[in-house]
Amino acid sequence: DSGVTQTPKHLITATGQRVTLRCSPRSGDLSVYWYQQSLDQGLQFLIQYYNGEERAKGNILERFSAQQFPDLHSELNLSSLELGDSALYFCASSVASRSGNTIYFGEGSWLTVV
Amino acid sequence: AQSVTQLGSHVSVSEGALVLLRCNYSSSVPPYLFWYVQYPNQGLQLLLKYTSAATLVKGINGFEAEFKKSETSFHLTKPSAHMSDAAEYFCAVSDREAAGNKLTFGGGTRVLVKP
Numbered sequence: 722d723s724g725v726t727q728t729p730k731h732l733i734t735a736t737g738q739r740v741t742l743r744c745s746p747r748s749g750d751l752s753v754y755w756y757q758q759s760l761d762q763g764l765q766f767l768i769q770y771y772n773g774e775e776r777a778k779g780n781i782l783e784r785f786s787a788q789q790f791p792d793l794h795s796e797l798n799l800s801s802l803e804l805g806d807s808a809l810y811f812c813a814s815s816v817a818s819r820s821g822n823t824i825y826f827g828e829g830s831w832l833t834v835v
Numbered sequence: 836a837q838s839v840t841q842l843g844s845h846v847s848v849s850e851g852a853l854v855l856l857r858c859n860y861s862s863s864v865p866p867y868l869f870w871y872v873q874y875p876n877q878g879l880q881l882l883l884k885y886t887s888a889a890t891l892v893k894g895i896n897g898f899e900a901e902f903k904k905s906e907t908s909f910h911l912t913k914p915s916a917h918m919s920d921a922a923e924y925f926c927a928v929s930d931r932e933a934a935g936n937k938l939t940f941g942g943g944t945r946v947l948v949k950p
Contacts, residue, residue: 723878754937764925764940777937811878815936821867821886821929822936826879 724748725827727812733833739800742830746793746814752776753795754815754824755787759808770795771817802834837862837928841941849949854913856944858900858926861907867929868909869938870900874922882924885909896920921948 724747734740746753755767757780766779770789781787784802789795799806809829815822842857860866867886871879883894890902896919900911909926923945927938 723880725878752936763942766937766939769937779937813879821884823881823884824936824938825881826871828876828878 723825723827725812725814725825727810727827727830729830730828731831731833733835734802736802736804736834738802738834739798740802740832742797742799742810742812742832744795744797744812744814744827746795746812747816747825750814750816750825751793752815752817752822752824753789753793754813755781755795755797756811756813756826757808758811758829762808764811767797799832804834807832807834837866837930837939839926839928839939839941841924841926841944843944844942845945845947847947847949848916850918851915854898854911854916854920854946856911856924856926856946858909858911858941859907860909860926860928862928862930864930865904867936868900868902869927869929870894870898870909870911871925871927871940872896872922873925873943879925882911916946916948918948918950921946 726745751772754769767781769777787797811829813826815824838861869884870882885902893899926941
């Protein structure tokens with residue numbers, strides 16, 4: 722158990738809908754990351770927050786957004802869903818945002834868009 | 836931009852045989868390097884990381900990796916494979932000079948262990 726908690730574990734929704742994925746980082750970790758894992762794209766970095774502020778942005782679509790709240794939990798919002806958004810979404814956390822810090826991953830949220 | 840290449844998307848080894856997973860990176864400055872393992876239906880677990888101390892890094896479960904700057908490689912090895920090593924392995928790189936410390940992953944290598 723990494724200490725990173727993600728909900729829901731599985732989600733099935735229809736095209737055009739909106740979903741919210743939730744992440745609780747490890748106790749004391751200030752950095753939260755979101756990654757997408759799909760068969761065709763592999764593991765892609767989406768976005769990082771550090772202590773409530775956006776720190777780095779990757780291949781995140783405009784239909785997707787994220788935020789980190791004062792209690793440090795984070796949410797990833799996916800809207801106008803398309804079939805191609807079906808993937809495993811990982812949240813990860815680390816104590817700081819300095820390179821070399823170990824990043825711990827949750828077990829992921831499986832999203833299926835039908 | 837950084838990138839990671841893992842040679843071989845699938846590797847099959849016999850139980851007790853050497854496990855060798857290849858990883859090459861591309862980076863303008865010496866990066867930090869990581870190996871993660873993903874067991875079926877689980878998240879990513881850190882096996883080991885290189886952050887510019889010793890070039891030979893020992894990790895969990897008997898795995899180790901050697902950083903070779905001249906070859907831009909960070910290959911993962913385990914002397915004797917166990918059935919429980921069947922999983923997907925990911926090499927990742929982090930830019931030590933960038934804001935934040937996001938990981939860029941390779942495509943992964945799935946390991947099958949034959950009895």
